[in-house]
Amino acid sequence: MSETVIEATGLTKRYGAAAAVDGVSFSIAPGEIFGLLGPNGAGKTTTILMLLGLTEISDGEARVLGHDPVREPLAVKRRVGYLPDAVGFYDNLSAADNLHYTGRLMGYGSVERKTRIADALERVGLSAVAEKKVKTFSHGMKQRLGLAEILMKDARVAILDEPTNGLDPQASVELLELIRTLKASGVSILLSSHLLDRVQSVCDRVALFSAGKIALMGTVAELGRQVLGGGYAVEVEADAGDGVALRLGAIPGVRGVRETAPGRVRLLCDRDVRPEAAAAVVSAGGRLKQLALDEPSLETIYTRYFQSAEEEARNAA
């Protein structure tokens, strides 16, 4: 099979004159979790619908597992599992019956359906409520049932739209854990979210959406380096010692030193410099009290990026 699982080149969706998605290009490698992040209305869902062939592509091209979603939507949809934003099921049917319907649409025979459904419900932890009607389900259970549907299809790609939206912290942690196990079983995952910090933990790479365009793309660490200058921040708290700040600043990889409070220093650096920092404090005769590494958070990257973009726009005007 092809090297990339999903390949989008110059994907564009226009509604009248306005472009909801404007020349978006990205590719997803096998076994990768790729995050489409950005505020509501930035074009994430539209991009997903174009990849599934559920909405027309105005311009550009998409390939999903080597298939064109415009020409061969059935081939794409057979191999891709989709969990829509706030997924719905038929309330009057049981969880298993809902999956039976999907299974029949997939063309599975009745014996195959039974084993697949039992297996999928087991994996998402819904076996006990398989015969319960879906109207009794909580939002989190419906999301898990949606994942079970993807598991049942044996999809090679899972597209999850806002999977943690509206879930309580406990339920979203469970869901993210399920997503990780999905990845472990070799499924490539494309997920969209506006909850940056929740999603940061599962994504291998992310694309930050803004007004229909991809503003930034890469691993979280790369983005941190790109936007925040230094990718890492190390907090050092130490008792006096002469010239600690100077010595810390001399460590290779440190880009900046800032004293945030007496005895507290914040280092901006390209890599994790904690061992060198500890050594520097000790050799300066100081007593190290605390040493902490702040990994760049998507939230910071995101706000910082758009702040600077706004400033640039203002300066240009």
Add this chain to the structure above:
Amino acid sequence: MRREGSPWQGLGVVLLKELTDHLTSARMRVLEWLVVLTALAAVYAAITQIRDVTAQDPFLFLRLFTTARDPLPSFVSFIGFLAPLMAIGLGFDSINSEHNRRTLSRILSQPIYRDALLFGKFLAGLGVLAISLVALWLLVIGLGLITLGVPPGGEEIARALLFLLVTIIYAGVWLALAMLLSVIFRSAATAALVTLGLWLFLTVIWPALAPAIAQAFVSPDDQVLQITLGQDLARLSPSTLFGETVLAILHPTTRTLGPVYLDQLQGAIMGAPLSLSESIMVAWPQIVGMIAVSILLFVAGYVVFQRQEVRA
């Protein structure tokens, strides 16, 4: 620009699911009761009336369908109301409920085309209507056999069957309309209200309005034009088409559905029934018209649905 695969893939699955949904729903319980009560009322009314006037009618059995007795309407007019209402009741939320339950994008992300979903739903609705109407028809025939004690002749049965078929087609028109509006309006209540409003307009108001419009636009000197124009306008309503078709089929003496000229009456034996094929010829344009309207409405719904965004 050919797309891969068959548009009918998954049609059978959707059809079966929708049929199961309909047949197990509370709506179906209501429909069943309506069917039974309609049959009883219609037969009761017809029987008492027929007993009073018992004549040497060669089509006594067909009177079962067409005889009314105050204050009850005849079976035919019962059906004229019941069939559209049943169709609207089954179709008004077919697509928008999928939107509102947020199941649409999930179902459409399975390997089927939208065609299969829409057509499957239409066929399932038509199937349920057919089942109800056949049950109703059999009930009336059966009750008629018991109470009249006269077996129907071959031609009577043929005409009654044709009437059943026409009724199913007529119900299909309203089902297609209800589905079109369920695609257009996101709210099921709005769709139901608009469909019922259109039904009321086309069934009750338009047939009365059409002659008035003709009168307003054609000079009173040209009586023929006035009448034919009024009739043509009225025929824009499917309920007019249905009424005329039923008239031609169940009253074998009906020779024409338009104005009769004196020269056409030359040599005609008044009151002599037409043969079945001739009756069909009389109503053929109306029957074709009803089929055409339902196809047009379905196609309109199809086009709108294909272009609609699936996101909620």
